[in-house]
Amino acid sequence: MATDQLHQFYRQANAWAQEARQSGWLSEADVENIESAEARTPAELFESGTQRPLVVAFFGGTGVGKSSLLNRLAGQAVARTGVERPTSREVTIYVHKSVQIQNLPEEFPVDKVKIALHQEDNNHDILWIDMPDIDSVDTRNRELVLEWLPHIDVLIYVVSPERYRDDRGWRLLLEHGHRHAWLFVINQWDRGRESQREDFTRLLNEAGFKHPIILCTDSREKERAPDDFEKLAQTIRSLANAHTIKQLETRGISLRMQELRKALQQTAEKIGTDESFTTLEQRWQEIWQATSMELEQGLAWKIESMAETFAARDSSLLPRLKKTEPEQPQKKPAVDTGQMWDNWAQTRLDDALDNLIVEADSQTVPTAPLRAGLPEIRDNARGWIENHLQTSLRSALLKPGTALQRFIYRSTGLLATLLPLAALSWVGYRVFVGYYQSALAPEQYLGINFTTHSLLLVLTAWLIPWLAHRKLKPSLQKAALRGLQTGLTSGLSEIDTQTRKIIEKLHQQQQQLRQNSEQILQKYAGTEESSQLPDNETLARMLVTEPDQNRAKTGTPEGKTHRPNRVTG
Ligand SMILES: Nc1nc2c(ncn2[C@@H]2O[C@H](COP(=O)(O)OP(=O)(O)O)[C@@H](O)[C@H]2O)c(=O)[nH]1
Numbered sequence: 001m002a003t004d005q006l007h008q009f010y011r012q013a014n015a016w017a018q019e020a021r022q023s024g025w026l027s028e029a030d031v032e033n034i035e036s037a038e039a040r041t042p043a044e045l046f047e048s049g050t051q052r053p054l055v056v057a058f059f060g061g062t063g064v065g066k067s068s069l070l071n072r073l074a075g076q077a078v079a080r081t082g083v084e085r086p087t088s089r090e091v092t093i094y095v096h097k098s099v100q101i102q103n104l105p106e107e108f109p110v111d112k113v114k115i116a117l118h119q120e121d122n123n124h125d126i127l128w129i130d131m132p133d134i135d136s137v138d139t140r141n142r143e144l145v146l147e148w149l150p151h152i153d154v155l156i157y158v159v160s161p162e163r164y165r166d167d168r169g170w171r172l173l174l175e176h177g178h179r180h181a182w183l184f185v186i187n188q189w190d191r192g193r194e195s196q197r198e199d200f201t202r203l204l205n206e207a208g209f210k211h212p213i214i215l216c217t218d219s220r221e222k223e224r225a226p227d228d229f230e231k232l233a234q235t236i237r238s239l240a241n242a243h244t245i246k247q248l249e250t251r252g253i254s255l256r257m258q259e260l261r262k263a264l265q266q267t268a269e270k271i272g273t274d275e276s277f278t279t280l281e282q283r284w285q286e287i288w289q290a291t292s293m294e295l296e297q298g299l300a301w302k303i304e305s306m307a308e309t310f311a312a313r314d315s316s317l318l319p320r321l322k323k324t325e326p327e328q329p330q331k332k333p334a335v336d337t338g339q340m341w342d343n344w345a346q347t348r349l350d351d352a353l354d355n356l357i358v359e360a361d362s363q364t365v366p367t368a369p370l371r372a373g374l375p376e377i378r379d380n381a382r383g384w385i386e387n388h389l390q391t392s393l394r395s396a397l398l399k400p401g402t403a404l405q406r407f408i409y410r411s412t413g414l415l416a417t418l419l420p421l422a423a424l425s426w427v428g429y430r431v432f433v434g435y436y437q438s439a440l441a442p443e444q445y446l447g448i449n450f451t452t453h454s455l456l457l458v459l460t461a462w463l464i465p466w467l468a469h470r471k472l473k474p475s476l477q478k479a480a481l482r483g484l485q486t487g488l489t490s491g492l493s494e495i496d497t498q499t500r501k502i503i504e505k506l507h508q509q510q511q512q513l514r515q516n517s518e519q520i521l522q523k524y525a526g527t528e529e530s531s532q533l534p535d536n537e538t539l540a541r542m543l544v545t546e547p548d549q550n551r552a553k554t555g556t557p558e559g560k561t562h563r564p565n566r567v568t569g
């Protein structure tokens, strides 16, 4: 059934909004926007599946004669009038006893409802309601009217010749005009003038009623002049048939569906689009490029002095590190890399992230979920930077210099051992040969010259590679510098990656939410049957023709006093 569909649509739209609200994508006001969409209908007052009566209500200010009109219809005093009104908060319902009222409007005080049952066939298919005074000083009265309003098919706007445009009633007419069928009664016509009727007609034309039905009645108890009362009763009766009620119902649901659809669409737009996220990602790239450049420049001197301190403090670290590395990978090099990320650097990062939020705002991406994600970056930046500095410094120190440098260094080291050994072997061999030969011929014995040359040979064989080895030793300071530089760069790029991840995660959330809203919209697309003016000419005259224009011009905060609607299964 159409009403059920409206209710389902309403529930799903609200559940969607709540979910989006909880994850920070929507504000309370956005949720209220959907919540305040009207989902209540006249049909839900009655048991579904049964033929329901047309719901007609007298609507208007205090003392215009609403209760008198109802009494006249009933042919008896069912509603209290004039001086005997102890409470103007009372709602009187005049209904055929065969009609089952299933539900009263939610939160409606039952003790404020007086139900007068009748057995008249004339009014068999009409449920008449005498509503509280709309202009009463008691604001609760107005709330009661608003509580009933969505359940009413036809509103009979009763005015007096003096007050045919009282503020409250008129505002409600403008705001809710399109949702109901309206009939206008100038009561107390015994005091009225034709010019007043004309003026009233003109006002109604402006409000969107092209040919309003205006009836003039005199509802005094005695000495009544002939009036349009019979016509009023007749007009209402002409609408109280299954076909017209169905038409009104279809139109009402269609309008509600459209409003709900619009509210959901508008709200879904507030969570940003794919393009806004693409732009946001680009803007972050720009922001981060500038910031990381600034950070690298600003921290350059720190890296240099750290590398110097490091080299000066522990020049023997290299061999030790080499040995200890495999067993103690957690051991920190003897330099405090934690000092690198100082307050200045943190402020630069904070500024960059703040800029990102400003950008998000200007891309109409809701900032709340972003704000919720960014503290993770702000809090972890120092740790990330330090980790990267450590790792990078460690691997730079493990392999200082370039590969070629390290090869030559190792080779010269080796030569400083091998060459003197080779020279000594040669000398040894010569000594042995000389000794052997001197046994055969004494003049062959090795002289002082040989000794000097041998010593020089051994010395040179050792000294040249040793000196080269010393000279070619890769600089620890340079290695530390390189390590720290690489570490900072990769630390900064970690911040970048993590921030992108957050943007990406938000984008996914946003896509999911949008997808869900699209699904809901699609599910209920086409369920809005035509809201065209009906074929019934009388009914056509009772409806506002251009609802949206009217509402746009005259939207008032009145409707905001709606409580969240009840939606029944
Ligand atoms: N002169 C005149 N008085 C009326 C007419 N209809 C009702 N009254 C009186 O106006 C007063 C208020 O009427 P009531 O029906 O209680 O107005 P309500 O507040 O709109 O329900 C009562 O004293 C009625 O007797 C009318 O057509 N002409």
Ligand SMILES: [Mg+2]
Residues within 6 Å of the ligand: 066, 067, 068, 079, 080, 081, 082, 085, 130
């Ligand atoms: Mg009354």
